[in-house]
Amino acid sequence: MNTLSNPVNQVRPYLLSSPALLLYIGLFMIPLIMTLMLSFYSYDVDRGGVVAEFSFTNYVEVLSDSYFHGIFFRTFALSIAVTVLCVLLGTPEAYILHRMSGRWKSICMLAILGPLLVSVVVRTLGWAILFGSKGVINESLLAIGVIDTPIKLMFTNTGVIIALVHVLVPFMVLSVWASLQKLDPMIENAGLSLGASPFIVLRQIVVPQIMPGILSGSLIVFALTASAFATPSILGGRRLKVVATTAYDEYLGTLNWPLGAAIAVLLLVANVIIITTYNKFIERKYSQAFK
Amino acid sequence: MSFLRLEGLVKRFDDFVAVEGMNLNVEKGEFVSLLGPSGCGKTTTLQMIAGFVTPTQGRILINNQDVTHLKPSKRNLGIVFQSYALFHHMTIFDNVAFGLKMRKIDKVESDERVREILSLVHLKDFAHRYPRELSGGQQQRVALARAMVIRPEVLLLDEPLSALDAKIREDMQTELRSIQRTLGTTTILVTHDQSEAMALSDRVAVMNKARLAQIDKPFALYEHPRDSFVTEFLGKSNVFEGSIKDANDGLSSIDVSGLNLLANNTDHTIGQAVDFSIRPEKIRFVAQGKGVIDGTISSRIFLGNQWVFQVETSIGEFSVVSLNTSHIDIDQGSVVGLDWTPSEVRLLTREVA
Ligand SMILES: Nc1ncnc2c1ncn2[C@@H]1O[C@H](COP(=O)(O)OP(=O)(O)OP(=O)(O)O)[C@@H](O)[C@H]1O
Ligand SMILES: [Mg+2]
Numbered sequence: 001m002n003t004l005s006n007p008v009n010q011v012r013p014y015l016l017s018s019p020a021l022l023l024y025i026g027l028f029m030i031p032l033i034m035t036l037m038l039s040f041y042s043y044d045v046d047r048g049g050v051v052a053e054f055s056f057t058n059y060v061e062v063l064s065d066s067y068f069h070g071i072f073f074r075t076f077a078l079s080i081a082v083t084v085l086c087v088l089l090g091t092p093e094a095y096i097l098h099r100m101s102g103r104w105k106s107i108c109m110l111a112i113l114g115p116l117l118v119s120v121v122v123r124t125l126g127w128a129i130l131f132g133s134k135g136v137i138n139e140s141l142l143a144i145g146v147i148d149t150p151i152k153l154m155f156t157n158t159g160v161i162i163a164l165v166h167v168l169v170p171f172m173v174l175s176v177w178a179s180l181q182k183l184d185p186m187i188e189n190a191g192l193s194l195g196a197s198p199f200i201v202l203r204q205i206v207v208p209q210i211m212p213g214i215l216s217g218s219l220i221v222f223a224l225t226a227s228a229f230a231t232p233s234i235l236g237g238r239r240l241k242v243v244a245t246t247a248y249d250e251y252l253g254t255l256n257w258p259l260g261a262a263i264a265v266l267l268l269v270a271n272v273i274i275i276t277t278y279n280k281f282i283e284r285k286y287s288q289a290f291k
Numbered sequence: 292m293s294f295l296r297l298e299g300l301v302k303r304f305d306d307f308v309a310v311e312g313m314n315l316n317v318e319k320g321e322f323v324s325l326l327g328p329s330g331c332g333k334t335t336t337l338q339m340i341a342g343f344v345t346p347t348q349g350r351i352l353i354n355n356q357d358v359t360h361l362k363p364s365k366r367n368l369g370i371v372f373q374s375y376a377l378f379h380h381m382t383i384f385d386n387v388a389f390g391l392k393m394r395k396i397d398k399v400e401s402d403e404r405v406r407e408i409l410s411l412v413h414l415k416d417f418a419h420r421y422p423r424e425l426s427g428g429q430q431q432r433v434a435l436a437r438a439m440v441i442r443p444e445v446l447l448l449d450e451p452l453s454a455l456d457a458k459i460r461e462d463m464q465t466e467l468r469s470i471q472r473t474l475g476t477t478t479i480l481v482t483h484d485q486s487e488a489m490a491l492s493d494r495v496a497v498m499n500k501a502r503l504a505q506i507d508k509p510f511a512l513y514e515h516p517r518d519s520f521v522t523e524f525l526g527k528s529n530v531f532e533g534s535i536k537d538a539n540d541g542l543s544s545i546d547v548s549g550l551n552l553l554a555n556n557t558d559h560t561i562g563q564a565v566d567f568s569i570r571p572e573k574i575r576f577v578a579q580g581k582g583v584i585d586g587t588i589s590s591r592i593f594l595g596n597q598w599v600f601q602v603e604t605s606i607g608e609f610s611v612v613s614l615n616t617s618h619i620d621i622d623q624g625s626v627v628g629l630d631w632t633p634s635e636v637r638l639l640t641r642e643v644a
Contacts, residue, residue: 184372184374184375184376185374186372186373186374186376187376187378189341189343189363189370189372189376190370190372190376190377190378191378191389192342192343192362192363192364193341193342193363193364193366193368193369193370193438194364194389194390194393194437194441195364195365195367195390195393195394195441196364196389196393197364200393205378208380209378209379209380211380286380
């Protein structure tokens, strides 16, 4: 029975997980720690670039400059907007998918998950083709006379949001779908038989029971938007900088690696704080009813 | 006029016939079971009554009102699902109160009724728990309370006890019956467990291959099954193929594999092929040569309260059940006589294949 008290057996789990552990340490922890250290160095062109001296200058610079405040705020607002839209689109989408059956279900499932197989960069470039002032959307709208002048979609918040929602909504659908799968197939009939209208069944019975799925889906979408790089950089460009593209520019544009590192670390910290608080909130709210 | 009437109910899924020509009359306050093997259309029938499945043909009447096309939410039926289908995000109290809330019954009365029904199912002290925090048997009672609190016209139960283990199941059967009696609700129970159907119901409707095979009181059904399917679904029986040879003085003689066996007269005609059926518990052991037929004991099994013997005879194998009332010293291999009274024999019309 007591196999774990045997010293050999105590070591074995660690031994077995060591390859993964080493990979994790090598490829994730070390770069992370180096980034963290780098963020405390400073950058001086006269002294040959990066200076390995411990200081808070980078953090002070980011935290006190309204230019950076704006970028952080934009990223945050963008993440909220994309998350909300993904919830509003993804939840009904998952529900409809759940209610479908047979061949149509497979086809729609493929349509929703298929894009995940295509690189984000490629999908975003696709949107760029659609969005341009000579793009497909504007050309068609102009042609049928809905608009007189091209609407601006490239390098606007609207464009970035549309593309990010498209990229991230499958995660939302999958997450909600997973919790719909766990739902008792008779639960809606139970509600109907007790006198509830289909709408009330949906609002008071189905949605509350799939709430954990909606919440974890929105967590994924939020985190992915906050750290999204390809889509904002292609569709937002220099005009609509987000935190990730700013860090990138500091590294490769200004070559101010320490400042870029500080921005990256701040993004990570903000993300972790938001996610853990949110998680705590979910756990507190649902621990009793859901395991 | 019966309280609940199914008139020529048919359900087809594409080409597949799930329910065919179902006629059923249930009186007010009556407890009727739908009994049948898996896939015979019990659930489909129940779901048509509930309104979750639309009949292809036929009518459903409750209290003389045609409800065939009424929405499920307007039928005022109480349903207990096999999986219970409790609302996991609500407390037990809110689960039970849900139906009353939908009916816009005022808070004071609603609270009172919920408390009343919860104490009837012995769950008063669990009102503020969540479904996940209850045992299977307790969840089952919540489902029952939730269905009953709205004072439904008809209570529909789809294998409500099948997920419970044997002991709790028996307790729940007793409880279900007593609650149903107390409230006097017309009830239809779907089950494939024949002892459950017989223990609980006023009448049992046996279904086979999408059709109603026979409906009657449990005892009458067991004693006078119409065909060999109903016979064997309700319990073991020794069935042999034979044909009516001749009939006089109230007794018919039946030719079974060359042997002449007696049975009470039936409306079968001479020469007609029948199934000769005698239940294992109706057979007595007698001395060799003193009974209807002799046989050799090929096996015996002890089941605590009874013995089950397999007896090899010239017309085939018999199964004989004896209560464990006194010491029975019939060993494997011994030759015995089997005896029964002709009135215990049932002659069943052979199903033409
Ligand atoms: N939605 C459906 N589409 C196609 N066939 C169906 C559908 N629902 C039920 N059936 C078929 O109808 C038949 C009767 O099903 P039903 O669920 O009524 O059986 P049941 O008597 O309740 O069986 P069980 O004891 O296994 O629950 C089955 O053969 C089933 O496969
Ligand atoms: Mg069924």
